[in-house]
Amino acid sequence: MMQFRGTSGVGPDRSRAAEGGTRSLRLHHLLVAASVLMPAVLFAVAALNNRMDVLREGQAGVARTVTVMDEHARKVFETGELVLGRVDDRIRGMGWEEIAAPETSAFLARLKAPLEQVVSVWVTDAEGVVRAGSHGWNPEASIANREFFQAQRERDAGLFVSAAFWGRATGASSFALSRRHVSADGRFDGIVHIALSPDYFTRYYEASAPRGAHVAALLRSDGAVLARVPEHSEAAARLPPDSRLLRQIAERPEGGSFLGVTGKDGVERAYAYRRVGNYPVFVAHGVDKSALLRRWHDNLRLFGAVSGVASFMLLLVSWLALRGVQTERATMLRLRAALANLRQETRQREAAEQRVRQAQKMEAVGQLTGGIAHDFNNLLTAVLGSLHLLRKRLPAGDERAARLLENALQGAQRGASLTQRLLAFSRGQALRPQAVDVVALVRGMSDLLRSSLGTGVRLETLFPPGIGAAHVDANQLELALLNLAVNARDAMAGQGQLTVFAREERVAASPAGGELRPGAYVVLGVTDTGMGMDEGTLARCVEPFFTTKGVGKGTGLGLSMVYGLAAQSNGRLVLRSRPGEGTTAELWLPRAEEAAARGAPAPVPEVAWPAQDTPGRRTVMVVDDDPLVLASTASMLEDVGYAVVEAASGRQALEILRAGAKLDLVLTDQVMPGMTGVQLGMELRRLWPGLPVLLGTGYAERAELSRSGLPLLGKPFAQAELVQAVEACLGAAAPGSGAAAGPPASAPAGGTVVPFRPVEGRSA
Template sequence: MSPARPRGGRPHPGQPEVRAERMALLFRQTPIAVAVTAVNALLMTALLLHAGEPRAPAWMLLVLAVAAARLLLARAWRRAAPAGRQVARWDLLGTLAVGAAGLAWGCGAVWLWPPTAAANRLVWTFLIGGMCAGASGLYHAHLPATLAFLLGAGLPLIGRYAAEGTAEGGIAAAMILVFLGALAFSVWRSSQDFAAHVRLRLDLARQARTLDAMTLKLREAVARHHGAEASLRQAQKMEAVGQLTGGIAHDFNNLLTAVLGSLALLRKHLPPGDERMARLLDNAWQGAQRGAALTQRLLAFGRRQTLEPTAVSLPQLVRDMTPLLQSALGGGARLRSDFPPALPPVLVDANQLELALLNLVANARDAMPEGGEIQVSAAEQTVPPGEAGGLPPGNYVALRVADAGEGMDEATLARAIEPFFTTKGLGKGTGLGLSMVHGLAAQSGGRFLLRSARGEGTVAELWLPRAEASAPPLPDEPPPGPAGRSGHVLLVDDDPLVLRSTAAMLEDLGHAVTEAGSGEAALAQLAAGIPVDLLITDQAMPGMTGLQLIEAARRQRPGLPVLLATGYAELEGGMPPGLARLGKPFAQERLAAAVAERLGGDRPDPMPG
């Protein structure tokens, strides 16, 4: 009987697996079938010998030989582990072996058929019927093998009864034929149920695999979602901390401007010979300078420092910094640089990048108290559209600093770039080094990556956008300019300390100063007609910002020289090109140079916006 086919004439998708399962069942049942055959053959032979049949041993040897051949075939099947197209060949061999066993019984019954003993005939009939019923039970899933046995064992017996030509023989043949038909129908039903069961199991297995794949994808999607949420929370946290630290640093810069300005005037007017007072002033000056450096790091973390990005060659920058880096390493650690040829330049503030690299190398040194090698390298990177990570698509260069030190655990790595977080001892670190590097990378349009594991060292990568133009040679220090002429300065700042300190420094430089505590007050002074040669204004002021004041002042006094004094680049849209800026905190020397340039320049400032 041909296997069931769905509509369209094509086999069921699981038909090869069903055939393989049927064949496997056929060979697994072979030992039981052989054992039953051997026992029944021995018992029948003993009965025939008792009845005086000398040919019985020969028949028994034939039956046992067929049984032995079936065992050898089953053993070969187990060793071969057939798959694919081999299933059909082994299935055919198994069916033929079962058919041979049926023929041995059916032909034996005809050959050893007793001519007169009715009891022995009944024994043969019941024995053949029992063997057929047993084969139907053993091979219920394999219809071809069952039919082969039934036909091989039953048809000779039916033919023998029919050949007698008597009514009793015809009835016996018909009864045996009906019995075999019933067995065949029962096996056909069992075979169909077996096939349906196998297909159901296969479908369930396929659905389970599909469900597992979908579950895995869902878990990956949930993991990505959780990762994105964690990254967003971390970014929001760092943004909030950055705004807080940037605001504090800005206010602290105003205080330092007043402190540094007052200390500079005190040093300038200190009576000669007072060494004790000079030492105290020097200590105060150094403390204020350290505070200024600290606020610059805070501004860098908060991405509020003023940057002057240019095309920078990383190999050239590292070569120029090598003596400084070697000095920072001391005698324990070794520095090795490795840069590919024709590495494109990056767009970054060179001074801030030098400070960031110095911080990374110093951290690598501290991670290897027993010494070791620190590798500084770089490689081109490309971010394709749609890639996660927060970077816009484009070309980048990753500056890499790797050490083989102690490494960090997951908890430490998660907090490494937080401001003021440090694992160093008291007085050995501010906890702002990596924060500054992170802020520089973000403000420069790149990103900062840290990879580390306990006992496996740390890799720090500073991704920076690739510059389109080639890196210019590093400029020499400009010579100091002329002192410039004196003039009347309109000084605007909402902080009284900064206002008084800056006014005192300007007056000490020989300038006349008119003070204003707000933009509105400054415009009122201009409207009153006071002579003004230079407008110096803070940017972040309530009511009117410095840029708004400059625009309004230019409407009253076109071409008026201006100087914008600010603690960080808090200008939306960036600093207008060509507008002079004085960063806070500033010393009197920087203030003098900036004022001299404004008062002595022939080119007017561009209008902002």
């Protein structure tokens, strides 16, 4: 006791020490983070400020370049205006014959010669015919269609600046400055114009603009480009009406600057523009934003180097301090890690033990279920057989007795349906596919679905008209639908909506290895509004024994049974789910017509029962260890005219045959003490090869039955099913192939082994 109290006294000290070590470690972590974050924050602030400074300086440089371009363009236009004035003074008062004299053209050539920016000088009469020029020209040519001529003819446009054009006489690109020439009485009498060279401006812009990616332009207020660097094509000789540069000019015609995209190239630039004097033209200059930021990138590298060194030094100091704290905590961490590993191993061992217990429980439940189903099948065989015989002997007119008898039959048949579900759970059930109306099936079990779902789940059905029949085992389909509904109810925690739907689909020819064969399918599905499944759960949900429910709340066999039913029916199970969006499960089943076309087993046709007193009637031996089943089966056969020999075991059946009994068929149970029905059938085939053997069973190992090749009759069976199965086996045997009296020969002379066609029963 004293040792216990001493240990508990040390506990708080150790806890406080660990808490203090945690706080110290957290502080050093903060120091390490600060040694990285603080230089990074300072670097980011400095970088942003420097970026704004670089952009401001770049925009200021663009504005200075535009000022230089404006001064240059103004001088050019002023010179052009002076030239036009001198020409107008020279020809004032002259007639056109005098103007057309060679002396006038010589004067124009001398006037143009020293002016590099001028391409040519011209004088044109009122018809657009050139009368004098600084270059040679075609006297028959007319410029009446030129923009600068038409503008002056319509009105006195003052000094008119035209768009760029290709000069026919000079063979060079140019744009014109024109002035109206009037007669003595003030009428329009032609124009005087000079052609200016765009190349002169582009050479100047290329020489005067700063280095780097840029654009420079001389343009009219309507967007017509007179000169541009870099050079452009004819298609780009005018800015579009929605150009941002034109919008800026319209808002601030005197000049301004902005940052944005104006061209089709999508490049962002810093622009500045200015109007050239009083002329209707503007100069504009733009530098790529990336070129302006190039100096900022250089500064970033410098700032980054300084910040990196400072951060490294701070980080080194903080790391050294952190190492000291971590060394102190190393022992405590190792102890905690060892304890965590021990707890993890304990949890894993407990989980493994729980899985083993779960598997053992499910195996035991499966065996118990199969055994119970077998015993119930035997009881129901006797009950159903006796009830059918009783109904045939019931006096006519006793409606109350008939009604009570029908209630008993329906109860026994419901019990038979229950045993089918039990056998399906224990995997002892063979499928009996047939044409099933899925819509009628769902409506017939709607009460069962509603009672299974509870009052909190709303059930809805969506069935389009004309849904065809599916080729499937009806009982197994009911069980599969019930399993899906219960799973959906659990996923919705008993609250939500379950929708049962059906539709038809057609699968086209698919590559080898496809999940479904080409053909028509009936799709029966359910959709819930539950929690849904993630990808990992969805990938494993059809594995046997995999379940997301707690222990005792689910077997993990429901979806695996549904998956097996779909696969055995030549269909498939399709699951779609997302967390929070619910789950949709679809059963794709072949249409009955398609299954029949593929060679699916057809229903056994009804046959006429033999009369009870027919001469030479057939003899059937019934072998069963259950006296009730033995008596009931014998009574049903005798009722339709068969002679019956009874045997309580396989040994007794062999003794009766060795004693000389002559039989036409042996109907034997499967599960019997000492010798099973399959073992008896193999022995009979060896000793009496021509004797037909029919296996009646309510539960058996399917592998053993498939290897035996014996025809099957599932329990419980009605009298009609019993007679049909017996007639089918007798019809498949050769006449006179029954067992003769006396001991069997090891190799009978002339004996014939007749192959038998299995008759599908309800269970295997």
